Amino acid sequence: MHLFWEHGYEATSLAMLREAMGLTPPQIYNAFTDKETLFRRALTRYHETEIGFALDALSAPVSTREAIRLLLLGAAEAYSRPGKPGGCLFVSGALAASPQAQAIADELKSYRKASEAAIAERLAKGRAVGDLPEGFSVESFAKYIAGVMNGMSIQARDGASVEELRIMAQTALAALPPEEQKRGA
Amino acid sequence: MHLFWEHGYEATSLAMLREAMGLTPPQIYNAFTDKETLFRRALTRYHETEIGFALDALSAPVSTREAIRLLLLGAAEAYSRPGKPGGCLFVSGALAASPQAQAIADELKSYRKASEAAIAERLAKGRAVGDLPEGFSVESFAKYIAGVMNGMSIQARDGASVEELRIMAQTALAALPPEEQKRGA
DNA sequence: CAGGTTTCGTATCGATCACTATGGATAATT
């Protein structure tokens, strides 16, 4: 997973994987069928072990603004963990790919789209309970937040520290409309 | 340039380049020495022909806020030009790379760092003339703006339209502190 | 302890990578 995270799908050779896992080629193929399946397993593992912060933030019983804040700060931390490759595997894994690896690139794109959709869902919920103003576009803002997270991923890859990413998250948060008073309260 | 832009440095094979340029391998090597040099030429050409908007925006005789607005809107347009690959070559070219191509990845990283530095320079100029409040951190905000542009590049690659990117740009701009009255005026 | 089976690592597969040597066609010179 770390190799794919660091070098991307195509640039990670079986020789590197073999050495890292201490397995012989037949053992790898016996366990994972082929390189593509192994990568998908790595994606699943990454999803389960590295980015729980996202689901946590979006499902936390807090205001919409606070949920987005938790999401961005969680990303700042997750994208700059010591001993781990910088950024997000879903971004670094195959942003550009050869025609042969188009399926992999599309899969990663669908992960990113799913993240954006999850953000949009949380924003829609927020608008439903009056956390957000009337004219607020859920889709547009979700695209902004998802885009900022993608940008943080690249900044992390370029060496940004967790503090720098947190500041970027806080800055991005300033674009959110101010918390509204609930009319009923 | 388009091939590198679309598929990245390593995933673009000489066979693809040969077909696209209508040249034989020796002609390519006679003209460009090797693949790495050809890629660097493509980077230079990209810089000259595709992202003039950035220098234009940062050197325009307008307020700092307006300059950043022009920068982000220019990116929205440049990252989604019809008939061109989505996003920015400096991001897509080699976000992740094999150990052999580390030099290329580093070169692209330095391009991104240079962009961020250019933004920081413009912000510093803005603060010097009183466009920005006292406590404003030039470096942090430059990292935010550069990060947002990188994020726009990925959103563009994921199929975002120019309108969607413009909205993202406008949203990002809301994080900028409001234009200050010049004390002397 | 012998025989049969299964497991597993080495050595290699064909394909493709970036890259180049060489033979043939063309052009220039005597």
Place this chain on the structure above:
DNA sequence: AATTATCCATAGTGATCGATACGAAACCTG
């Protein structure tokens, strides 16, 4: 017009890619 020189595409170089055939070693059974 004959000969030499120059160019240039084809064909192939070693290396590495993902993936596997095969022989040796180990193990369980009788």
